[in-house]
Amino acid sequence: MNKTVKTVLLIVGVVLIGYGIYTMIAPEASVSVGDIGFEAQDNTNSYITITLGVIVLLASLFVGKKS
Numbered sequence: 001m002n003k004t005v006k007t008v009l010l011i012v013g014v015v016l017i018g019y020g021i022y023t024m025i026a027p028e029a030s031v032s033v034g035d036i037g038f039e040a041q042d043n044t045n046s047y048i049t050i051t052l053g054v055i056v057l058l059a060s061l062f063v064g065k066k067s
Helices: 002-025 044-062
Strands: 029-033 036-040
Touching (some): 002 044
Antiparallel strands (some): 029 036
């Protein structure tokens, strides 16, 4: 049981970190008029997603350890 929970937490952590990095790199909105182009990006949610992924990864390391 503990191995299953550890594996699920590990997979969820890696997915959250990957999604956070993807949302940080991909632009949210872009406008181009002629030769001029603008890109707007708000990275607040991606930082939160990456932080949650790291927390879940750390939790997967400590699940099932006995004192």
